[in-house]
Amino acid sequence: MLNTRARVSKATVRRIPLYYRAVQQLQQQGVKRIRSERLSEIIHIPSATIRRDFSSFGELGKSGYGYSVDTLVDEFGKLLEVQDAENILLVGCGGLGAALIENNFRRNPDLNITMAFDIDSAKIGTEIGGVPVYDFRELAMRVTPDIKTAIIAVPSSAQPQVIPALEGIGIDAILTFAPQPVVCLPTTTIRYIDLTSELQSLLFTAHHQQLAE
């Protein structure tokens, strides 16, 4: 069923989670079939974009019918590998880090923060939302080999020390909230979430919108 390795564009990859979430909701509502036109209304992505995205994963739909919701849930689930849980470690148990642990992607049982690290001795040895907090200097000792993914919530200044340490223990996917751009191995996939930048560029757009309107 999977397409002959048609290249999946980066823009499409960023939309997979949105598709997955939407079709999951439809499935829960008992909806059995969905047209691209109708899905477009729900998630606010043009129907042509939806059809092109979907077609890059194979011929998921049927002409004159639409898509089977169950099929879509299966296919996107496979793409996102939701069947086997992804264990994740988190570095930096300040306000943001602690909030992320508490939350722990509760809606997605396949995403688990299983351990956390900090250098603050007041936090080391404690638990946050059931997740143990270890000394970051014991990283290599504490980490289990199934963990390939890390979330970084440390101050920007500390990040340059954190990344190489993570790469040293086999982490190859990093989500970081420290905006400081950083050099990492070519095998490491890194993504930045920069809250200040998001807010500033949002404000820029909002304040300059009157010109466009």
Added chain:
Amino acid sequence: MLNTRARVSKATVRRIPLYYRAVQQLQQQGVKRIRSERLSEIIHIPSATIRRDFSSFGELGKSGYGYSVDTLVDEFGKLLEVQDAENILLVGCGGLGAALIENNFRRNPDLNITMAFDIDSAKIGTEIGGVPVYDFRELAMRVTPDIKTAIIAVPSSAQPQVIPALEGIGIDAILTFAPQPVVCLPTTTIRYIDLTSELQSLLFTAHHQQLAE
């Protein structure tokens, strides 16, 4: 000095905060001039992109010299309007909301969360990091007219009630952590930060990278 309203692309807008942060740091280090080539090494954006972005705000540089760091700090500061403080309200004082308030964009004195709202009576009336928490049902009563910006950190299911209420009191810029897409007024600028999607698409890329490599 400002260019004759050359259109600023969306991609450029998203980079302004990065530029601003970088040139601020250079200024603090006492650096007086910077070439696009050198700046490129620092922020990992190609020098051609930097020059094109900068030129959309006017002729900021000088051939054979580069850019004056002070000039850049001034210009980007003006673009981001950092001189007058932006007061922000936050809705939803759960783990994430509380962490955002505690943090309160401390590095950027012009960004201030000045009040917060929740519907949990245990939180109403308290303070978080010096910011008062009010009853969301008193939104119209409590909000001051200088506030045009809101951050939403409520569960997705609650968001459809929150947005119209905010628009009703004059909010026109919204940053939300609830991924549920939502209809809002054409005058409202909204931006989503979807942590689960970011993580899922990161993992997709990381897991499928071996094919590309």
Added chain:
DNA sequence: AAATGTTTGTTAATCCATTCACATAGTAGC
């Protein structure tokens, strides 16, 4: 002041993504 070297700003080329529009293939009704 002339010559040499440097770096911008921009034109042109390229790349990537979105959108249009429709032939094709399947559905639904009779």
Added chain:
DNA sequence: GCTACTATGTGAATGGATTAACAAACATTT
């Protein structure tokens, strides 16, 4: 089974952003 619909998947057109490459502008040195 035949006819009338319907919605996909995709070639072609468009649009937006990035990158290459270089003429023009300025700095610096002699």
